[in-house]
Amino acid sequence: MNITRPAWQLEFSVHVRELDEQHKRFFSLLAGLHDALAGEHRGGVAAADTISALREYAILHFSTEEKLMAKHHYPDFDEQKKEHDAFFDTLSEFGKMRSDEERTLEHRILEFMRGWLITHILNVDKKYMSFFNSNGVF
């Protein structure tokens, strides 16, 4: 698995302060999960709690983005909504597999979320950057 600790980087900036702050928080929760899995006791309750916290945070973050997009009539809203919904669909799939090898599963969830978040920010969120800025949202 990728052992690099998840971290927000300047290249992930979408030039909208609130959304950058939320993306940073998302990465710091991922770092918490990474630490829980790398720790001496390897996973267990701490990792499960962090995964729930990440799911809750994703709900909050996606809703912030979607409200802002709806408010400004963002043309690629549907693409965003579809990706956000697919994130939860994938998480639910992991939920069904949970009883097998818990630790392995938690690592896979971390890698899925990290990969999803980075790809989503760079390929999909970046597209709203100039749209929001030109609508006076920074």
Ligand SMILES: [Fe+2]
């Ligand atoms: Fe998004």
